[in-house]
Amino acid sequence: MTADYRIQKEPFYQPQSNEVALYQAAYQAKLPVMVKGPTGCGKSRFIEYMAFKLGKPLITVACNEDMTASDLVGRYLLEANGTRWLDGPLTTAARIGAICYLDEIVEARQDTTVVIHPLTDHRRQLPLDKKGELLQAHPDFQLVISYNPGYQSLMKDLKQSTKQRFVGFDFDYPAPELEASILSTETGIGLADAVRLVKVATAARALKGHGLDEGISTRLLVYAATLIKAEVDPLDACRMALVCPITDDSDIRATLDHAIEAVFGH
Amino acid sequence: MTADYRIQKEPFYQPQSNEVALYQAAYQAKLPVMVKGPTGCGKSRFIEYMAFKLGKPLITVACNEDMTASDLVGRYLLEANGTRWLDGPLTTAARIGAICYLDEIVEARQDTTVVIHPLTDHRRQLPLDKKGELLQAHPDFQLVISYNPGYQSLMKDLKQSTKQRFVGFDFDYPAPELEASILSTETGIGLADAVRLVKVATAARALKGHGLDEGISTRLLVYAATLIKAEVDPLDACRMALVCPITDDSDIRATLDHAIEAVFGH
Amino acid sequence: MTADYRIQKEPFYQPQSNEVALYQAAYQAKLPVMVKGPTGCGKSRFIEYMAFKLGKPLITVACNEDMTASDLVGRYLLEANGTRWLDGPLTTAARIGAICYLDEIVEARQDTTVVIHPLTDHRRQLPLDKKGELLQAHPDFQLVISYNPGYQSLMKDLKQSTKQRFVGFDFDYPAPELEASILSTETGIGLADAVRLVKVATAARALKGHGLDEGISTRLLVYAATLIKAEVDPLDACRMALVCPITDDSDIRATLDHAIEAVFGH
């Protein structure tokens, strides 16, 4: 079962600083980790990379506001010949010694996050109240959560009693040269076009908080590069991947179109 | 089973620009697609047309806020001799390599939008937690969502972390001559009446934001044309199809009646 | 089963204009129909009459805000020897080719109404996701909804993407002479008393929006006529049927009592 969750192929990841060494130190001490940063800047990729590098299984859970504690911990299924307990992903991770990655943890209802508390202090336990089992986490188990500071509102934020159970890593979009190199390596487009796409992104990211909720992610740049590589006109590619998905405001769209034409204009 | 979801007959679709080529490029790269535009302008028809043209099965899901993640992914059914797993439409699409079209995605609760995340990044996976299966999507699988920018409110909008997983296509009502040609071809009315109906629609669409929430859709024009073809008086047909369904405001109704009489008046 | 839903006896219906012919045209084209008008003005009676005249079965569903999509579409029932699928009324209607009449559609949760979308465009399909069936509607199937414009608030209204799937019929209280004739025919009271009752109703309907939420319906006039026919004093009959049920405001009650005494006073 552990094998199912191992990363089979080394994920493509270009370090931005000393984050790999720091993560290794946190993992050795089994400190719970919080990775912070905007949408699509590479947080999930980093965790996959570290799981591969450490040779540990990784179980990822996309959190959402309808997720109940039972979705994480497990539940009894009603079957023809009685009930059967089914471990949830958090329980599985604690049992087999996986890294459990709770993506977008703030989406979960505040109080669903309480179930991770006993796993994140010296106890490293998960009480399965409904099953009558007190699970002691495997020594290799580690909990990782992601957190997008740009989204937090008064209504949705982690409680201090949850936050103060983690050490944190700040992520941001890669530096321009690094990001261009990522685009070129991942999609095969020429470096000149890659640099142009990053220029568009830089212009758009400056609009965050001035009409855009969030900057253009590296993921969308990869989409645009993929379309350009498939011989779509770069102007069309940019409009499809960098403008249309993120805004419907006509002023912002005009500004973005202007930037695209300035950079890619024939 | 795949055959069940294939479009048997070529849907009637008249391209407005180079959207067919752009969609083909997105499909070849299996980029997730978001189609944006007002009600009844032909978004769903376009996707059906592309599915037919690409020769791929199409599974359409009308999203709504009571739809749970299980409705998309699948569930266990209790039967006489044990339980049986039933794949949901998203799982079926990922298994057989269909285009999965989630219509009016913003209506769905967040848990249904979050389940599509692992299918829309490099992983292309769908975790079936309750079944203990990690489904790798078929190479032909593609996800498409529709989105009506005119509806989004603060309460109901896609999160940036969802939006930034798609390339987008903007749709609008067809240009007047094209729309008249569509009406004539679909219903068999004469081109003169078709042109008159489009004139009424153009007048009504100018009222969007000035008393009308939304312009008159191509669909309603087809209804009016159908009634005229069935020898209903054009004034009655227009009132039934173009006025009564979309507004109860007496001023707006008077304006619309005036436009209809100006165009169709004997 | 189809026979169960056929109207056995011709319903009493007096046409107000050319609505019967227009409905027949809409039915021949199987266009979805929306009937609009105030409470108790005869909308449901008209649909019953048309179903009888067309010789088609009629399935009526009284919508309410607790109605789920499953209540319309169907669900699995847990039985002693496993589960059994039970078609909901909408599914039954689509299967047997009935007219399905969703009464007071706006009461249903907005997103429950989304399930009717694929039945109301060129597809004429109903996906039974939970059953894994894609039901193609019977050629005789038609969808009809009712809608009371006086009730709609910001919170409860149909979405444009729903409205723009219907052709509409406007209904109102019958003209005075017609309404008096209906009262006399239905209850057997003399035409003089029937005319008096309509006079009271006309006075009360003028108060709509000036203290009354809704005018006095034809149904309540029939109640009053029934009591008068049973030799209840007309003043008592009017107070019981035309005043007490619709308002508790003492000023409005005084106005109504005054009108009743002016018309029926000894």
Next chain:
Amino acid sequence: MTADYRIQKEPFYQPQSNEVALYQAAYQAKLPVMVKGPTGCGKSRFIEYMAFKLGKPLITVACNEDMTASDLVGRYLLEANGTRWLDGPLTTAARIGAICYLDEIVEARQDTTVVIHPLTDHRRQLPLDKKGELLQAHPDFQLVISYNPGYQSLMKDLKQSTKQRFVGFDFDYPAPELEASILSTETGIGLADAVRLVKVATAARALKGHGLDEGISTRLLVYAATLIKAEVDPLDACRMALVCPITDDSDIRATLDHAIEAVFGH
């Protein structure tokens, strides 16, 4: 089964006006009835009296907002050898020809109020969707609802489309001499004390809207009379039954105590 719901003993009821004859006329025509009036003024007693007088069974349901349509209509029970359908009280009443009395109807959720619609128009039917039965009501069946105008708020009121299905009866506290006679007859206290209690009630009822939400009901007067008959000091009896339950406001309590002492003071 019908016998179970028959009123065995004639309920004590003193008519206030010609309501008995009017109710008989409404029952003969099987018109649905709405009884309106303040708490504890005798509405339920009147319906019991009429059921006894008409010789019809009476089924009473105390409505509440957790009541589902199934609670009224019925449901399947899972049993050892299969499932068994259990009629709800409304279904039972429609089957056996009882008067069905829905007490405090506005408390119920809308789905419970909508199920009564087809029983309250010319159809007199109850669709048992889950059972696949369309029940035609017994000719003796009649529906009665109660309604307290003082309680209705914007949030909780019957819809006009429900209200306009009933003829109404207005109730109020009995006139002073009648109320004193009721107290004396029901509890056995002397008429002098009964008159004193009604005086206290009259004073308190004048405070409605001036510090009291509702006047003192006839029921509370009966409680006070019962305690006096049991040789409790009248001042104690009045404080226990007429003051303590209805208000905690010290000013209002002082006013009421003053009235009690003025009437009963030694």
Next chain:
Amino acid sequence: MTADYRIQKEPFYQPQSNEVALYQAAYQAKLPVMVKGPTGCGKSRFIEYMAFKLGKPLITVACNEDMTASDLVGRYLLEANGTRWLDGPLTTAARIGAICYLDEIVEARQDTTVVIHPLTDHRRQLPLDKKGELLQAHPDFQLVISYNPGYQSLMKDLKQSTKQRFVGFDFDYPAPELEASILSTETGIGLADAVRLVKVATAARALKGHGLDEGISTRLLVYAATLIKAEVDPLDACRMALVCPITDDSDIRATLDHAIEAVFGH
């Protein structure tokens, strides 16, 4: 079964006035009783004492806002060989002739309280709709509810139609000498210390509405006395039992500490 609910040992209760005789009169007439007063002033103890004195079983239910009508009345349990009905505490009490004590009734959802209505008028019935049984209450059955006037807000209050079904008893903290005697008798501390504790409580109770939501209860005084009896320093005992649990406001804490030191200071 009745024996299970009998109070085995006479509860310690010191009457404050003629409440024992008044309660006996209400019980003889089986009038429903409402006991009002602040937290921890002895309401529940009084009811236990009366149940013991009258020799009747007592069934206590701690009400809460998640309590459903089924929690009070009963429900079907799904078992291996079908369903089994399980009486709720209210039904059990009505069957065996117990006093049923609904503690903190206002916590229950307003409409859950509607189920007690038919038990609190001349009918003394409990309709078990789901079971198809109309339970006639045992002659010894009586309903008692508790009510804390200090808590009631606009959102949470009993409806007048519920309030006006009860006779009421007002409770408050015992008079100082009586309260000191209670502390001494229950815990064994000397009367001097008991008097000191009551002095602290008197000071604190004066702060109700001026920074404290509620005065210090007799229960907390018993806790403090218990700690003093166990040789805890009186200052520590008072801080643990009389200050820390009831407020975190530093000004109020200073005021209370000051009062404690003034009374117990060495």
Next chain:
Amino acid sequence: MTADYRIQKEPFYQPQSNEVALYQAAYQAKLPVMVKGPTGCGKSRFIEYMAFKLGKPLITVACNEDMTASDLVGRYLLEANGTRWLDGPLTTAARIGAICYLDEIVEARQDTTVVIHPLTDHRRQLPLDKKGELLQAHPDFQLVISYNPGYQSLMKDLKQSTKQRFVGFDFDYPAPELEASILSTETGIGLADAVRLVKVATAARALKGHGLDEGISTRLLVYAATLIKAEVDPLDACRMALVCPITDDSDIRATLDHAIEAVFGH
């Protein structure tokens, strides 16, 4: 079973004052205990320490708003050969005589807090309504709850009727020398670094209410010390453990970075 819940190894705990003796007195009298204080200051550790010292089993429940009364009390499980009752953690604790520790009690819904009432007064009972059992608590049973005064809002606070069932213990961060000694003893870093970390914490705690919701907990200091012990640069360690998890405000971050550099700067 009792053995499962015994603390096997003496937890590391350094008393701050006479809280150990006071807790012992409260335990001997079986008074319910409330421990108050900020996140991560050692509340849970104290209870574990006391359970070890008293030789009693400890059952800890992390409360959350989805927790139902059944989660605490127990439920029936459907199994192949019938149903089986499963005690919840509170029931288990009451049965075996454990200390039951409800962590973050205010997160729980009211129905879970109300079930503890009969266990926290002279009755010391837990009614298992669904099982038909009235459980008398084991003489060794004690209830402990935790409470963070900094979090309570108008929406989420314990009711006075719950609060007034406990004696309270106030906790705060340890005094500087004690805290440094704890860091050194737990992680093995030198005392000099430990003192430096406490200096950073002291600076940060002064920002509580001035930009920080909560001070830096002892737990986060232990994390930083752990990383320093693992040869992470102290500046990196402080940023990961003391800054990144608790704030995203750039001003506050600058202030904290400044303090860290002032204390640890090379």
